[in-house]
Amino acid sequence: MSTAPVSRQTFDEVMVPNYAPAAFIPVSGKGSRLWDQSGKEYIDFACGIAVTSLGHLHPELTAVLHEQVDRLWHLSNTFTNEPALRLARRLTETTFAERVFFSNSGAEANEAALKLARRYAHDHFGGDKTKIVSCKQAFHGRTLFTVSVGGQPKYTEGFAPLPGDLTHIEFNNLTEAELAIDDNTCAVIVEPVQGEGGVTPATQAYLEKLRALCDQHNALLIFDEVQIGVGRSGQLFSYQGYGVTPDILTSAKALGNGMPIGAMLTTKKVAASFVVGTHGSTYGGNPLACAVADKVIELISQPELLEGVKARHQLLVEGLKRINDKYHAFTEVRGQGLLLGAQLAPSLKGKAKDFVNAAARHGLVVLVAGTDVVRFAPSLIIPEADLAEGLKRFEAVTAELVEKAAQPA
Template sequence: MSAPVTRQTFDEVMVPNYAPAAFVPVKGEGSRLWDQQGKEYIDFASGIAVTSLGHLHPELTKVLHEQVDRLWHLSNTFTNEPALRLARRLTETTFAEKVFFCNSGAEANEAALKLARRYAFDHFGGSKTGIVSCKQAFHGRTLFTVSVGGQPKYTEGFAPLPGDLNHIEFNNLEAAEAAINAGTCAVIVEPVQGEGGVLPATKAYLQKLRELCDKHNALLIFDEVQIGVGRSGALYAYQAYGVTPDILTSAKALGNGFPVAAMLTSNKVAASFVVGTHGSTYGGNPLACCVADKVLELIDTPEVLDGVSKRHQLLKDGLAAINAKHGVFKEVRGMGLLIGAELQGAFHNKAKDIVNAAAKHGLMVLVAGTNVLRIVPSLVIPEADLQEGLARLDATIAELVTKAETAKQAQPA
């Protein structure tokens, strides 16, 4: 029998690019998790907006077990039934006519950006290579996607970076108009910036990007890795905004925890990815695709999507009540069940402190930068769990407020 593993084991054997929580979850069910000591947590993190149907969903477990007994892997030398069924469902429920499968949001965005440049090369020659993206965006950790993301803290030390990238202010129409031109091959945007602080795009901004891309023969890419698959209250956020991109990327909740991602596009654009131009050994894996197909079937229903709006309001009301008592939030914003609470006063830039303290109260929650709490529960979290999670957040903040006041009083006059 192997030796027991603990949080300390991480520091001993893992590369130190993460700083995980002090506890190790070992079991999950619905919107609750348990750690190695048996302590229970309400999950307001969902694996960073991944487990949108909760942990250990019985229907997902069932289809995965069935596929495990049939076929695990083929590679792209062959196709398989689960991948074909998933691709068909995606083309039937979105604008897309063609689908490319991979394993993560970064890979999907990498594929989208490569396709945009290849499409421009095929149709307009080799000089149309510019990519416009937004400051404080996040599109992945590959060298290409992290460079496109526009957050210097993630690119420091990795130079030389890919070129012909232009980062503009998010939601700034004038900046978009000035940046997008005949040399632009693509504009990539998150309908709701996640890592950048949970900032929803305005409809006017996305409409302007669509207009400018059409004017300059550039492709519009929507990165829906985090907001997609129901979290906005629509299956994909572009449907809620009424603005259709040329390429859309989807991951995270698509597999509810099983690694799978997709790039969606039209026949015309997809034609530039001829045989050999791009690929993925594991993309379209039968296990991943059977799970994702069931995820879409379960989420793309009025019951789930309409329920997002109800839970959004419950969360907003609960956070407003907490703020009425403690005054810690400057603004609560977001879309659907991607909520950001910007901090102020004594809690400015102390989002991580709240996350750590919340864990002690049995609540898992995230940050979006140093000054925003990010709340991304399951789309089907029971109302009782939602209210209990809010109560635990209230208790967390009350404790921190008391500690801050005590420390302040202890300071010499």
């Protein structure tokens, strides 16, 4: 076995080139800070794309994982296990759901949701009710089915033929929803906040209209809360803030705080269509992941933690506004809770990745949401001092790039 040191160059030598990772390699983390191979420190405003929402090496999560590691790692789905049952019970006690299916990722949770919707329609209304309606600029995963349902052509280019009977409509457009959703529709899938598509929240009227149209046409309403769920909105799940209840909800990312796990939540009536043998997952419901996720939900569902998300939201928004008042770099800051996007001004059009690269030089980790939006997803419990320091570093980034943009070509 090779013991040679590894570096960023090693990626180019041994990995499939479907990613373009940063020039530095993080090797450790604690709370809202990371350190790379050279010992440089970074404030983490990304959380592994909204995953480590309780920070790195949270002591209670670490303790739960260590305890489970010494007991049981894996069982096939010919058995059940205690951590999975405890997690499922906690999820049904804290949401609308009555039944839970566990997977390994958000894409798999969405795949399960979409398959269940078609199976439910087949069981109750026959084989012709197959249409799935989703939104342009949506993102639901990278499987062939979920990437086709997501309304971003750049992710499907070169993978045809794609699954059929999919209709894409403009997000937040009530008229298009009314025209698209009909008696042939088995499901409508929507992100309460479009993450990859620009950090754009759904309007109250839009989600209410989708709920009404699904009821009218006997279609299932699916909320993809893979990114905005598990406390990031300031509610345990975003649907609770809207007061609009879906038939199926998908979760992943922050659910395991870094342990790979996804979940599909639904009602007893809808779940009944997944009879034995219709769907499965070898690792879904893994005891290690479920033990950690159970503690995650226990901690994040506490009212004081969720109130803290709202308070930090205000601090982050106000900090970005102060920066923008000075540099006029953004046309809008939008989002929910601690998932925010800063829409770049026309003078910085297409420069979102430049912000990511410059931020790294200044010891800060941020994200993009397309080429024109800088995305922020810090820990839900980030200390206010770390939040302030991260904003200070981001101001330096903004000043640098605004000055560069103003220079003659």
